[in-house]
Amino acid sequence: MEMELFNISNVKDAIRARQRGRELARELGFGIIDQTRVAYAISELSNCFVEMHQKSQMLIGRVRNETGEEGLEWSLIGSCSFSRELEEEWKSLWSEEWDIAITRRVGTFITFRKWLPPSYYMNSDPIQLQLFANGEEQG
Numbered sequence: 001m002e003m004e005l006f007n008i009s010n011v012k013d014a015i016r017a018r019q020r021g022r023e024l025a026r027e028l029g030f031g032i033i034d035q036t037r038v039a040y041a042i043s044e045l046s047n048c049f050v051e052m053h054q055k056s057q058m059l060i061g062r063v064r065n066e067t068g069e070e071g072l073e074w075s076l077i078g079s080c081s082f083s084r085e086l087e088e089e090w091k092s093l094w095s096e097e098w099d100i101a102i103t104r105r106v107g108t109f110i111t112f113r114k115w116l117p118p119s120y121y122m123n124s125d126p127i128q129l130q131l132f133a134n135g136e137e138q139g
Helices: 011-028 032-051 084-094
Strands: 003-008 056-064 070-078 097-103 107-115
Touching: 003 011, 003 032, 003 070, 011 032, 011 056, 011 070, 032 056, 032 070, 032 107
Parallel strands: none
Antiparallel strands: 003 056, 056 070, 070 107, 097 107
């Protein structure tokens, strides 16, 4: 798993991270709707820090879990905290999995993961179907 680091201190930084997130989502095989969701989530999350004049860092990269699922992970590290309502909204709208940790030394560390549907990453042989008209079933 290789992660790319983005320093987020202004809107241009947030745009660069969003663009890279979209590119990675496309490279992984996400559809256009999920690419847009990933880009939007990265943009909104990093803009929260920019609007509060907080410098932050974002890590973005491909991930694979123990069952072989492939996906995209993005983490934001900064010094602000989020309300529970915002956390729940982000969890339900933008990713299948997320973690949040808040410490005095590091600050807020939020990680989101979006997984590809199994059919996108599993290698399988095509299924050979035999179709028969009604009454022509082989016996």
